[in-house]
Amino acid sequence: MGNYHTLTQAEAVEYARGIEGVFPAGAQLKSRKIGDGNLNHVFHISDPASGRGLILKQALPYVKVVGESVPLTLDRVRIESEALRIQGELCPDLTPKVYAYKPDLALMVMEDLSDHIIMRRGLMERGRYPLFAGHIGSFLARTLFFTSDLAMDLQEKKQRVKAFINPELCNITEDLIFDAPYKKSRMNIFEPHIRDAVERIWADTELHLEVALLREIFLTKAQALLHGDLHTDNIFIKLDSTKVIDPEFAYYGPMGFDIGTVIANLLLNYSGQEGWSTDAQERTDYRRYLLDTVRDLWTQFELRFRELWNGHAADRMAKTRGYQDLYVARLLQDTIGFAGAKMVSRVHGFIHVADIDHIEDAAARERAQRIALEIGAALIKRNRSARSIEEVLEIALKAVN
Ligand SMILES: Nc1ncnc2c1ncn2[C@@H]1O[C@H](COP(=O)(O)OP(=O)(O)O)[C@@H](O)[C@H]1O
Numbered sequence: 001m002g003n004y005h006t007l008t009q010a011e012a013v014e015y016a017r018g019i020e021g022v023f024p025a026g027a028q029l030k031s032r033k034i035g036d037g038n039l040n041h042v043f044h045i046s047d048p049a050s051g052r053g054l055i056l057k058q059a060l061p062y063v064k065v066v067g068e069s070v071p072l073t074l075d076r077v078r079i080e081s082e083a084l085r086i087q088g089e090l091c092p093d094l095t096p097k098v099y100a101y102k103p104d105l106a107l108m109v110m111e112d113l114s115d116h117i118i119m120r121r122g123l124m125e126r127g128r129y130p131l132f133a134g135h136i137g138s139f140l141a142r143t144l145f146f147t148s149d150l151a152m153d154l155q156e157k158k159q160r161v162k163a164f165i166n167p168e169l170c171n172i173t174e175d176l177i178f179d180a181p182y183k184k185s186r187m188n189i190f191e192p193h194i195r196d197a198v199e200r201i202w203a204d205t206e207l208h209l210e211v212a213l214l215r216e217i218f219l220t221k222a223q224a225l226l227h228g229d230l231h232t233d234n235i236f237i238k239l240d241s242t243k244v245i246d247p248e249f250a251y252y253g254p255m256g257f258d259i260g261t262v263i264a265n266l267l268l269n270y271s272g273q274e275g276w277s278t279d280a281q282e283r284t285d286y287r288r289y290l291l292d293t294v295r296d297l298w299t300q301f302e303l304r305f306r307e308l309w310n311g312h313a314a315d316r317m318a319k320t321r322g323y324q325d326l327y328v329a330r331l332l333q334d335t336i337g338f339a340g341a342k343m344v345s346r347v348h349g350f351i352h353v354a355d356i357d358h359i360e361d362a363a364a365r366e367r368a369q370r371i372a373l374e375i376g377a378a379l380i381k382r383n384r385s386a387r388s389i390e391e392v393l394e395i396a397l398k399a400v401n
């Protein structure tokens with residue numbers, strides 16, 4: 001990485017200009033730094049005259065939201081660009097095109113998706129996306145199935161596991177999702193009004209056992225190449241299109257972690273509805289939409305995953321009678337547990353979600369935080385006995401009634 005330095009805006013513009021076939025010769029390019037991610041520098045380079053744009057993403061050698069005191073590997077750009085390449089081959093319509101990857105600068109250049117909006121914002125504005133469940137169900141089914149032992153040559157899969165060893169980013173997840181939220185820690189950030197609920201979580205040994213088991217699955221189950229961070233800030237959306245970005249946390253892990261992360265973020269928005277409308281009917285309607293999306297997402301995922309299994313499984317053992325049903329049943333359980341763990345961590349952990357934190361009214365914000373903690377903890381406790389996605393909906397409904 002001898003050549004590495006953080007790009008200036010002017011360098012970003014010149015680098016973008018060099019990408020062939022995007023900007024007309026002599027274009028007056030503009031550069032804007034996008035600051036909403038936690039880890040990296042992102043430049044939006046655009047030509048107002050032609051309406052064309054590009055995104056340059058450069059990793060910093062440390063965690064941006066914390067600062068230089070917490071170093072972080074630049075290798076994450078290799079992981080991200082390689083994961084995007086694989087996901088792009090499997091789901092070309094659901095991923096951004098990658099135009100260049102420059103390892104010496106820890107830099108990636110990709111398609112500008114500014115005609116979409118970040119899904120978290122879309123949900124906070126109570127947008128409805130009828131194609132989303134099918135799109136994300138398909139993304140999950142294809143990326144998880146085709147990178148698993150079910151579909152790959154077993155030796156090639158092991159090589160993939162090796163290429164995607166991502167210890168430093170996995171360590172962030174291990175600490176922030178599976179550890180700090182369950183103990184008194186400097187990594188936890190929360191408002192005093194929910195201290196009683198947080199202390200109950202710190203003292204809940206039944207919950208801790210389930211989290212320890214989920215953490216073990218996260219640490220050891222090299223089932224498929226995960227996106228690794230599939231929250232709604234990493235999904236761009238518009239009515240007829242869904243794009244998944246930012247797989248820098250990609251590694252070989254349990255499929256349920258990706259599915260659970262999407263569900264958790266829908267349910268965090270569900271909890272946040274407490275603050276977004278004073279009209280009870282409006283809240284109920286939007287919550288209904290979110291729960292329908294949770295159900296549809298799982299149903300669409302399961303349908304496609306089973307179709308892929310029946311049509312494309314390469315592993316001889318995959319045809320063993322009863323195996324598919326047990327595999328999918330355990331996958332649902334993992335999904336539900338991980339969804340709960342993600343929810344809990346985003347309420348009083350180090351990183352929160354705008355769906356809840358941006359609620360202005362303190363009493364409504366507190367209600368939303370308590371709802372999210374209640375749903376999250378209940379999902380974690382239910383994980384090993386869950387049989388149906390309907391149980392998630394029942395838990396979510398109970399928390400607001
Ligand atoms: N392909 C893209 N098109 C348009 N905007 C993008 C694109 N990729 C990232 N962004 C913008 O940059 C922000 C940060 O990008 P992200 O990849 O999530 O960075 P980080 O890894 O630091 O979280 C996104 O929230 C979005 O606003």
Ligand SMILES: CSC[C@H]1O[C@H](OP(=O)(O)O)[C@H](O)[C@@H]1O
Pocket residue numbers: 036037038039063065172173176229233234246351
């Ligand atoms: C200290 S990083 C915390 C948090 O940030 C990542 O999100 P993103 O890269 O999409 O901004 C990831 O969710 C980590 O848990």
